[in-house]
Amino acid sequence: MKYWIISGIALLFAWTAIAPAEELTLTPSDSLNALANKVADSAIEKYSTEKLKADDFSITIIDLHDPAKLTTGNFNGEAGFYPASVVKLFYLGAVHRALEDGKLKDSPELRRGMHDMIVDSVNDATNWLLEAVTDAGNGPLLSDEEMSQWEYRRNSINRYYASLGYKGINTCQKTFIEGPYGRDKLFLAGGKNRNNLTTIATARLLATIVLGKMVTPDRSKQMMELLHRDMSSQSGGSDDQAHGFSAMALPTDAKLWSKAGWTNTARHDAAYIEMPDGRKFVSVIFTYGHARQKQILPSMVTDILAGLEPKP
Secondary structure, eight states: OOSOOOOHHHHHHHHTTOOOSSOOOEEEOHHHHHHHHHHHHHHHHHTGGGTOOGGGEEEEEEEOSSTTSEEEEEESTTOOBOOGGGHHHHHHHHHHHHHHTTSSOOOHHHHHHHHHHHTSOOHHHHHHHHHHHHTOOOOSOOOHHHHHHHHHHHTHHHHHHHHTTOOSOBOOSOOOSSOOOHHHHHHHTTSTTOOBBOHHHHHHHHHHHHTTOSSOHHHHHHHHHHHEEOOSSOOOSSSOTTTSSGGGGSOTTSEEEEEEEEOSSEEEEEEEEEOTTSOEEEEEEEEESOTTOTTHHHHHHHHHHHHSOOOO
């Protein structure tokens, strides 16, 4: 690679020892668990003609109204789903960790890559950043021994999040449209390295960013700036980050920070929402097998809003 080659081994060992500056304390809430289950039951009934089943989706809610007492509830929250572009939220955190540690050099081009990855969900930018962070780019096929070393480097982001206590996730696969080539094709053979996220892990990461606890407060603020969505007008683009997902359920005077994604089977959104009446919450919803039924996800957000009490 010609851009900011970093010492893969140094980065990997550094990341295995990192702990967050402040750990989130998430208290399970009976009322939020009940709400998540009620939203799930309603969706299954409402979309029975589309054959929506309980295994087809996952919901996690975190109430952020009181940062000193974070409560959470979920439906199917530990189930693993292919994350589509939501995985880019995890790559964003890893890039900022590498910047903070001096493993990557800040520049206008790096910032352009982060902007395009999060704001426009561009896969080329995502894959470029993933290679830069892990020092595991594509190229000629490798011997078995060399490939093993390459795979170890590519899995460095997984080790980083594991060091922070994240469980049940895999964040080492590039985001493709046409499909993998070369080393990435070998890497994905058999499916063991396929990306995987849970709504619980994703909600935790987004809440950590919102509360200024991801890497540093300043870096969390920079991430929030990229995640902010313009609710006032159509953003355009194939992913339509501002209006194609949770925002479909929100009034124009709500505030939204999010990372959404879709494939031919998946439709997901990780959203932090501030309502005019004081409600502040993270809503992460993954759906599988119903990507063409775009109304299912915002319908669940509508039901979440109906069940969350306005805050003074």
